[in-house]
């Protein structure tokens with residue numbers, strides 16, 4: 310199909326897996342016809358005024374072909390070498406094809422380190438933005454030659470979702486060798502049903518087969534596509550799985566675009582048209598910085614806070630700033646500007662005392678002076694972080710229920726559940742002990758209950774200090790801050806807490822619940838030091 314009329318300009322990311330770029334068998338010939346049709350589609354999209362980013366795998370496959378090898382080998386360095394050989398030729402191939410239609414391209418190679426570092430992330434964002442403004446098509450791949458196992462994206466599905474978030478894409482098209490998500494593997498089961506529209510990825514994950522994809526050369530599959538969809542839709546990007554041979558269907562999909570409505574009755578057209586799976590974007594996209602904190606970062610440590618501090622940072626006026634007075638315990642080490650898990654330490658309570666319709670709780674800071682407000686109203690009034698501390702899970706609960714941490718003894722709180730496959734996927738195993746971070750446990754079983762989202766930036770009232778200055782005595786800024794806190798904030802905040810930092814209560818009475826992530830403005834040693842100074 311060819312485009313009909315000028316539509317509102319969109320930002321579109323198109324991801325092509327290795328299986329779409331080279332044949333899976335030796336001698337790994339490039340799929341020239343298919344690549345040409347992608348190029349034509351992209352150029353037509355450009356002619357309609359849309360901004361397009363390509364995320365292209367295939368460096369290793371092209372490298373294999375160049376070297377006349379039959380296998381890529383198992384060692385990381387072999388793959389890195391092949392990627393180094395192939396990437397240049399891959400981009401040359403793209404440049405050659407796009408040049409035929411006078412479309413300039415640019416190569417962008419990213420690593421997870423580039424995403425984890427805020428400055429580098431913003432630089433990448435600026436570069437994308439500049440290129441798109443110049444009418445260039447950026448072509449993204451992982452910088453395989455310098456990515457080590459622990460910090461690899463690993464598959465380009467994830468990378469394409471991250472790229473979508475960086476450019477604030479309207480659409481992410483994951484082009485692959487099947488048409489869509491199926492309820493079972495259509496290659497083995499003729500009764501497998503296509504899934505055309507996904508409104509709840511967690512629900513659909515339990516209902517579909519994720520064993521439908523994955524080739525000998527690529528690393529992605531249907532499960533990584535679900536993860537990518539989870540990341541991208543959270544950033545406000547509608548995500549579509551589509552057969553790469555049907556790339557022209559992109560025009561149908563964007564013409565019948567997804568409006569703000571997610572109601573089944575109001576979007577019947579989504580169930581018709583070209584065969585593909587559309588994951589509807591979240592109605593309220595996470596803001597860029599919040600998304601980055603949630604999905605772009607490794608959490609380097611944990612800050613355990615009390616309930617009063619938790620209530621305080623939810624207040625708009627607090628700007629999400631956490632004062633040291635509300636900190637119960639630090640688990641580090643972490644540097645300033647690194648991401649940290651935020652955990653609330655609270656008295657154990659029965660779920661009925663929280664989830665009941667009459668539930669009210671103090672929302673104001675400053676001791677007992679806060680007004681009472683229903684937790685439900687709070688949850689709907691502010692979308693980006695959970696407004697109520699998640700209730701204890703019931704036995705047999707699934708990942709839809711809040712996380713439950715055992716009562717903490719000492720400094721080894723170990724989350725018992727992983728609720729977000731996306732986070733499981735993104736958090737490095739080697740760099741984070743337990744590799745068990747969660748940002749979005751839900752508050753109750755209600756399907757529409759907003760999820761907890763990581764949202765807060767910590768201690769931004771505190772001047773940044775040398776991040777790794779473990780042996781450096783507290784700076785004047787720290788002294789000044791501590792003085793300021795002790796004169797204006799500490800007693801108030803301590804009044805908020807209602808929990809003893811020393812943990813005089815028994816473990817059976819306390820539990821710790823992860824509520825999101827934040828950015829530390831102090832390093833862990835400095836926070837400990839500030840806490841020590843006021844004791």
Ligand SMILES: N[C@@H](CCC(=O)OP(=O)(O)O)C(=O)O
Pocket residue numbers: 325326327328365366367368369370392450451453463464465466526527528529530
């Ligand atoms: N960065 C690697 C591709 C990683 C990968 O396997 O991606 P995919 O084919 O999308 O599963 C390359 O260019 O060969």
